[in-house]
Amino acid sequence: MIGAQYIADALQHNTTLIILDLENNEIGAIGAQHMADALQHNMTLTTLNVSGNQIEDEGAKLIDDALKHNT
Structure with missing residues (x-):
């Protein structure tokens, strides 16, 4: 989980990455x-x-909701 948090922090400020395979x-x-x-x-x-x-379903829904705002 810690690794995901670091990746998330980087994603929040990244302006060049277009593909992320986790x-x-x-x-x-x-x-x-x-x-x-x-x-x-x-x-x-x-x-x-x-x-x-x-x-799980909860995590998938959170990502789904986030991507709905990220267009």
Whole structure:
């Protein structure tokens, strides 16, 4: 989860990254929440892969909601 928080912090301020593949990194629901918070502010990311991370339904919904605001 700590790693996901660091990535989320970086994403919040990143203006060049367009693809992020985090497949199978054990992010979990709490990590997904950090990612979702960051994705509300990141406007450059176009592709995000978080499959295999046990983010559960709650984490998926948080990321989904964040991406709805990130257009």
